[in-house]
Amino acid sequence: MGAVAALALALLTPGALAQQAPPPTMEDEIRAFCGNIADAARDQRYLIQKKELEELQAGVDKRILLLDERSVQYRDWLERREEFMRVAETQLVSIYKNMRPDAAAEQLEIVSPMVAAAIIMKLSPRLASQILNEMDSKKAAGLTGIIASSAAPDQSEDPS
Numbered sequence: 001m002g003a004v005a006a007l008a009l010a011l012l013t014p015g016a017l018a019q020q021a022p023p024p025t026m027e028d029e030i031r032a033f034c035g036n037i038a039d040a041a042r043d044q045r046y047l048i049q050k051k052e053l054e055e056l057q058a059g060v061d062k063r064i065l066l067l068d069e070r071s072v073q074y075r076d077w078l079e080r081r082e083e084f085m086r087v088a089e090t091q092l093v094s095i096y097k098n099m100r101p102d103a104a105a106e107q108l109e110i111v112s113p114m115v116a117a118a119i120i121m122k123l124s125p126r127l128a129s130q131i132l133n134e135m136d137s138k139k140a141a142g143l144t145g146i147i148a149s150s151a152a153p154d155q156s157e158d159p160s
Contacts, residue, residue: 093122105134117146
């Protein structure tokens with residue numbers, strides 16, 4: 001019974017009847033090595049890319065904060081400028097209102113036609129007509145054209 005037991009034991013031992021695998025070739029070893037380091041290299045590339053993206057995001061965030069700060073500064077400056085322009089316009093109209101018509105006409109001939117037209121529009125009709133009467137006829141006609149076109153009813157509210 002010893003031989004039968006030895007045969008049964010040999011059959012139950014794993015790999016006893018299995019074929020031996022051929023030893024790995026150099027090419028198989030290279031493939032296995034490259035496969036093992038490919039995952040590590042890919043992970044390293046991802047980490048580097050993640051770090052670069054985080055640095056870029058930090059730069060973008062910094063620029064956004066700077067733009068927000070400048071936007072607040074610009075709005076503040078714009079509010080101060082608009083207030084100054086309202087005060088200056090009111091005072092400028094008062095100055096021309098108190099001038100003699102011939103002196104006002106002489107001054108308004110020198111300034112920009114748009115500015116002159118805006119000032120004349122703020123004056124009383126009587127004073128505006130006296131000033132226009134004292135001006136050079138071509139300049140007065142140009143100002144009248146600007147004033148008339150600004151009050152034209154056929155223009156829409158939206159200039160676009």
